[in-house]
Amino acid sequence: MDALLGPPKSVWEGGPLQASDHRVSFGGYRRSVENRRLLLPALHAVQDRIGWISQGALGYICRRLTVPPAEAYGVAGFYALLSMEEGPPRRAHVCDDVACRNAGGLDILAGLDGRPDVHPSPCLGQCDRGPAVFLQRAGEEDAVLVSTTARRVAEVLDGGAVSAPSVAVPQAGDPSLRLLRRVGVVDPASLDDYRASGGCAALARAVEMGPDAVLAEVKASNLRGRGGAAFPMGVKWEGVARSPVKPRYLICNADESEPGTFKDRVLMEGDPFALIESMIIAGLAVGAERGYLYIRAEYPLSAARLEEALARMREAGMLGEDAAGSGQMFDIEIRRGGGAYICGEETALMNSIEGKRGEPRNKPPFPTQAGLFGMPTVINNVETLVNVIDIVLEGGAAYAATGTEHSTGTKLFCLAGAVARPGVYEVEFGETLGGLIGLAGGVTGTGRLGAVLLGGAAGMFVGEEHLDMPLTFEDARDRSAALGSGVVLVYDDDADFRDAARRIAQFFRDESCGQCVPCRVGTVRQEELLARHLGGARLEEDLFDDIAKVMMDASICGLGHTASTAIRSAIDLGLLEREDG
């Protein structure tokens, strides 16, 4: 704790009583608000060290930060990875989500049933190499196991060592790659190698051009967000750049928790310097002094590599008072999530950084007007940001020549499930769904396609008739689908879709923040309804539609809005009907 915060300055912060403390009282509203942003890192420090948040530790944090204990308790208990009860020093979170459950995740859980140090987990972002396990170890770094077994997990829980899995992409070495060109090819720990392969040129060019020119190119590129909402990046940037208010913030959303998604992890593990470089370009362009990179806690390797890259870039003068010789101040801080899908929602993420519960805010106001700490904020997804490098190097118009008119550039897709070569694929917008599955070696299992879960749990199941669909934002919209975060989870025609639908309903029930009634209760009622149906009862379709409609119409955020789309699509495709009936 004190390593994070420094020693307490006075008795008011929990230090020893000094003579001066009798005359000066620290504390008060402002200070408490300022300190609050350190709450999640402080809780992490305790969790990392002793494996749970003890009453004493919480009390100490509260004194140091002048945060009320009830509020700190409410924040800590919001996160699945902060444990409020004393338990074993090592804990395994075994993924039983859409991809891993049939790849061995359920077998691991069955094999280790009854162990108090084993918990089921939602998607861990390793879907191409499941079953995946996230390991929390008190006093040691967190770790990840992929393609693993119950025996191996038990071994590690009982003290065995773990080594980080390496990152690879199936298309490595393909000269047409843009976002993925360095992944698996260039040493992610070396700034020299990064430079030798063309790195940092875009930043130098951006500094030369100046913020206005960079902004103009970004607008000309027509780049749209890759985090799910497909919002034009230039519009966001302009809103903040033109704001008269200071300070402004930049956030990189690396929370990547949509089931089936792992593209951002591959970028961060394989090419961490590129993301830092993109963030600096973005920060300078919009006039932000500070950037936050919010990364899910389940990505320890990405976080380590980014910390390393950040340190190297700072040494090289690309961050700080005069970032990259621009004359502007810009620096970046990495923040770890705590195991909460909802913290990927942009305003929930901001609340999380501010040390509050990760509850989404009502919009408007939008982040560009009142975002982090109430200030104008640009928030972009990892993949979105990395595109900035090519936009600066080639110019916006040249960038826009790739892809289609409304979907410019290339897109990363996360192929997993019943395909021969799962992994992250980069294709130009406009490639068809069938073509993409072909690129990954085609359907395995029975060899016949059952359905594709497109866009993740918040997306929908689509059938064979969608194989000719060009993968663009506009084509997806025309067919009332969405590319979402680029999930292409393939099922053969023998797959258990009833089980998949139930897992998705469970996911939303678990991940709802609980703030608004439509989603807090609706996700529960939806799961109950589905359980009745899967247990043999007639599908209460009218009631399902009533529940879906209120979640879609009246929820605060996108989680509620999309919590029933995948299940609705499964019903429409007849996937929930029983084989024998």
Added chain:
Amino acid sequence: MADGADPPGVTLTVDGAAVAVPAGSTILDACRAAGKDQPTLCYLDNLTPVNACRVCVVEVDGNRTLAPSCSRPVEEGMAVGTDTDRVRHSRKMVYEFLASSADMGLVDEQTVRWMSYYGCDPARYGPQAGPVEDRDERTAGHHRIGDGHAAETVHQSVKVDNELYVRDYSRCILCYKCVEACGEDAQNTFAIAVAGRGFDARISTEFDVGLTDSACVFCGNCISVCPTGALMFRSEHELRAADMWEEDRQTVTRTVCSYCGVGCNLDLHVQDNRIVKVTSPIDHSVTSGHLCIKGRFGYEYVQELGDLAVTPIDEVLRRARG
């Protein structure tokens, strides 16, 4: 609006009728100005809107989703619908969802009227699951998966850990009002907060310690804002349990608190010549409905002085005092 001196700044329509309100007003303000009050649960005039319950949603032309009228600021030319199919559907569902998961038997008459207006039928989610005692221990991101044949609820036993008020979270609809009243909007004590996540979210002290071990200063401001009776005077709780709570026989006497110079208005609720609860008018300029422990609970001396005749409710009230 109130003083009529400022020219109204924004014109919009509510259900087709034009209405002008000052800039910065909410849609709810505009609806009220147009004579159309809207249902609310988490909104109160003396608290910052949290816009969480969504029962006040309205349809705004051009918006993909419905908007919470209690907090959405008006804009010039906005066209608001308060009784469209979508609005009626969402409001009905919100009420049904709440009534299927919590005990709403003590909500105010207005809420009862709205619920019947929208045709709520909480029974269609199946029989309600019985009380459970593990809600304070549940961990985020995990839940027990049932067969769907009983609708999950927040039913649990009443928390009685002091002589002044009880917490019956079976009635809690998680409107956040008590948290706001305890925190920034009134008391600045922060003894309670929302803990847990999703359906397992709940109002709690740190580590669910009893109120007497928490930061609670027993001002009772949370009680006065709670719309469902989840937070209740111990005296009222005991009288209700003994089936002796008779609101229609009670008188309410307005007086001024005699403890300090702030001068809070008190409403003494009296039954059988005994004070059974104390509130303060929400529109009172000094209190905005809020009091401190002395004004709220320090009334015993009034009825002990010289009043020796024992009334039927004395025994119950004595039990409440522990």
